Amino acid sequence: MLLVFDVGNSNIVLGMFREDKLSYSWRVSTDQAKSSDEYVILINQLLQYYDLKPESVEDVIVSSVVPDLTYTLELAIRKLFRIYPLSMDSGTKTGMQIHYDNPKQVGADRIVNAVAAYEKYGGPLIVVDFGTATTFCAISDTGEYLGGTISPGIKISSDALFQKAAKLPRIDLVKPGRVICHNTVSSMQSGIIYGYVGLVEYVIDKMKKELSDGSQTITVVATGGLSTLIASETDAIDVIDKTITLDGLKIIYEKNKEGRTPESIRSEEMLPEKNLQLEA
The missing domain is CATH 3.30.420.40 (ATPase, nucleotide binding domain)
Structure with missing residues (x-):
C-alpha cells in the first residue's frame, strides 16, 4: 500500500x-x-x-x-x-508546465491540486483550496499551470478580528442565515462568511475572464476543510472534491x-x- x-x-x-x-x-x-x-x-x-x-x-x-x-x-x-x-520538490516530475516567475515559489500543495484536478476534470479549470490561506489556481486547457491568487483564509480572517478588536469575541464559523444581524456574534459571522463568498465569486469571475474569451466552459473545483461552507452559498463552484490533494x-x-x-x-x-x- x-x-x-x-x-x-x-x-x-x-x-x-x-x-x-x-x-x-x-x-x-x-x-x-x-x-x-x-x-x-x-x-x-x-x-x-x-x-x-x-x-x-x-x-x-x-x-x-x-x-x-x-x-x-x-x-x-x-x-x-x-x-x-x-x-515533493523542484526535481519531482509532475507532467505539468508551470508558468510562474520562479516555479520553486509555488506551494507544493497547489501543484499537487492542479495535477489531480486536470487529470480528473480536464481543462481549462480553476482550483480553489480553502486552507490556512485560500488559493485560486488557473490551469489551461492543455494542462499548463498559469498562476493564481492567494488570500487570507477564512479562519485567519476570523482570528484577526478577535485578536485586533478588543470588544469582538472569538466566534464559530456558522452561517447566521441573514446579512442584517441584531447581535455582535451574528454580525461577525455574516461579515466573514458572506463577505468571503463575495471574495470567492469576484476572484473566480476575474480569473474566468483572463482564462477564456467566453467560448470555453471553465470548471471550478473547490477543496479544503471549509469548501462545503462557502460552496453552499454560491453557484460559482461546480465541484467539491475533498480528496483532490491525496489523489494528486x-x-x-x-x-x-x-x-x-x-x-x-x-x-x-x-x-x-x-x-x-x-x-x-
Missing part, C-alpha cells in the same frame, strides 16, 4: 491507497513542536485503529508547505516504516516511482523501542 502525506500549516492529511483506491484517510493538527518520536507514536496509533501494520506500507510520498516540519516528519517515516519517503499525490507518485525498489528505499532506522539501549 502507498501512504501519502499532505502537510499543511494547520493540518496534516494522510491517505492510504490500496492499488488505485483511497482506502483510509486521517486529518491531524500540524504541530511543529512535536518530535519525530511523537509523530511515530501518533501515526502508528492511527494505523492501529484500523488494524493496519507499518510493514503493510510499501512506499510513502510527502508534500509539505511547512519546511521546519518536513525533516521531522520524514525522520518519523524512516523510523516507523524504514522507508526513505519520496518528497498518488498521481505524482506514479510518475516518479521508477527505480523506487524495496531495496533502494529502505532505511536503517528502526522503531524506537528496537533502538533503545540502556546505559549502566
Whole structure:
C-alpha cells in the first residue's frame, strides 16, 4: 500500500491507497513542536485503529508547505516504516508546465491540486483550496499551470478580528442565515462568511475572464476543510472534491516511482523501542 502525506500549516492529511483506491484517510493538527518520536507514536496509533501494520506500507510520498516540519516528519517515516519517503520538490516530475516567475515559489500543495484536478476534470479549470490561506489556481486547457491568487483564509480572517478588536469575541464559523444581524456574534459571522463568498465569486469571475474569451466552459473545483461552507452559498463552484490533494499525490507518485525498489528505499532506522539501549 502507498501512504501519502499532505502537510499543511494547520493540518496534516494522510491517505492510504490500496492499488488505485483511497482506502483510509486521517486529518491531524500540524504541530511543529512535536518530535519525530511523537509523530511515530501518533501515526502508528492511527494505523492501529484500523488494524493496519507499518510493514503493510510499501512506499510513502510527502508534500509539505511547512519546511521546519518536513525533516521531522520524514525522520518519523524512516523510523516507523524504514522507508526513505519520496518528497515533493523542484526535481519531482509532475507532467505539468508551470508558468510562474520562479516555479520553486509555488506551494507544493497547489501543484499537487492542479495535477489531480486536470487529470480528473480536464481543462481549462480553476482550483480553489480553502486552507490556512485560500488559493485560486488557473490551469489551461492543455494542462499548463498559469498562476493564481492567494488570500487570507477564512479562519485567519476570523482570528484577526478577535485578536485586533478588543470588544469582538472569538466566534464559530456558522452561517447566521441573514446579512442584517441584531447581535455582535451574528454580525461577525455574516461579515466573514458572506463577505468571503463575495471574495470567492469576484476572484473566480476575474480569473474566468483572463482564462477564456467566453467560448470555453471553465470548471471550478473547490477543496479544503471549509469548501462545503462557502460552496453552499454560491453557484460559482461546480465541484467539491475533498480528496483532490491525496489523489494528486498518488498521481505524482506514479510518475516518479521508477527505480523506487524495496531495496533502494529502505532505511536503517528502526522503531524506537528496537533502538533503545540502556546505559549502566
